[in-house]
Amino acid sequence: MTTDLPPLTLVTGGSRGMGLAMAQQLLASGHAVISIARHANPQLQAPSGGLLEQWTLDLSDGASAAQRLRDWLAAQPANRFASATLINNAGVIPPIAPLSASDPLELARALRIGLEAPMQLCAAFLAATESWGVPRKVLNISSGLGRRAMASQAAYCAAKAGMDHFTRCLALDEALKPQGARVCSLAPGVIDTDMQVQLRSADSAQFPDVGNFAQLKAGGHLTSPQEAAQRILAWLDRPDFGTHPVADVREG
Template structure:
């Protein structure tokens, strides 16, 4: 039986997520993408490369629903057909830029649900199911969870309370989960990785912010003007290379720029 490397990727519709999805496609991989809408171009590329791709249109602001769907899907897989299992929590939402009290309640809630709550539920589901593979089938493939964090999770910025809090939450939940997994036989390895400053739609939102509520707007305008934003395809290459490191998981909280 041919064994495939299973990768689950959230937020694959654009930017870094789309670039990672494209680079992950290959004949030895089973790739599940969870995004707002399926991408016909990605499906065509998968067929061209002989890759097994499944795309879900799933609203991650309903994290319990997403986790239940993932649990059912993983439960239908044969562990004997899986060489390794990786979850990449990449999905994020940038809510209104400005002081916390100016952020609409629905945007604030969506940012936390998509960026942090969904990541925690999906990680719990991924670990729970793969734990069962280990216990019931003696599966011994490597398990990895990669959370896409941000420098803003480690450095405070005015006008970014919600986004900074979500990314800080990713970092700390990764640290705690890594401690739990280190105590288990064949435990998963966990990393929360800042991917650098990337040329994405989110950067455009930053540059369009109102300086009255976002005093650091000039910094983002300068990064763009000086050509210091990393193209999404290059950022994706660096992030995926991190997954292949023999020391993946040490450190648990990392930055691609500190490789």
């Protein structure tokens, strides 16, 4: 493999928070980056000679995003990149409420963005790169809430639990292939993002755990998006990446 070729990394939710931090760090280390988000971010800039594309797509329409990805990858020469990685980072928490008080449309949107789109993007990415002959990885950003139930969080917990389990299935699929991708669904820890603001600002009558999230912030227990991105990308670079298809960055 020619070592002067750039690695290719595709990141969903790359316009803000931890996704933005990962995209910035990847660009700084020489990766070609495709950011997929609802909005472009002018703070995300490629260094001189670097490759950056910001696709403004709504992941609630995962099928269209997957087709855009498949078409773009199919148009690339197989020898353009040293490796190919997909990071499914985007997610959304619908208005916080018990399931009985939740809006069906908001529930559907959360599941489309948090579960359906990652599956569709994985399928498109793996199919389009299978003949490239380069190392490939899929990193799905999960959550501890995919492994622990919480009141008023049914949609988010279900999306992340589904992500964990489809990643297990995907790992079995890829293990049967001569050059299968390595895959992992990784919980990134508790990070100081807009999602945390939403959780600790919720009505305690609707969200019994609001005090716990407020205490995490007050006690300085939240990881910055930049530090979280560093830890996640270090995990991605581990030689044993994918050995465990479901993992937690805090288990190091």
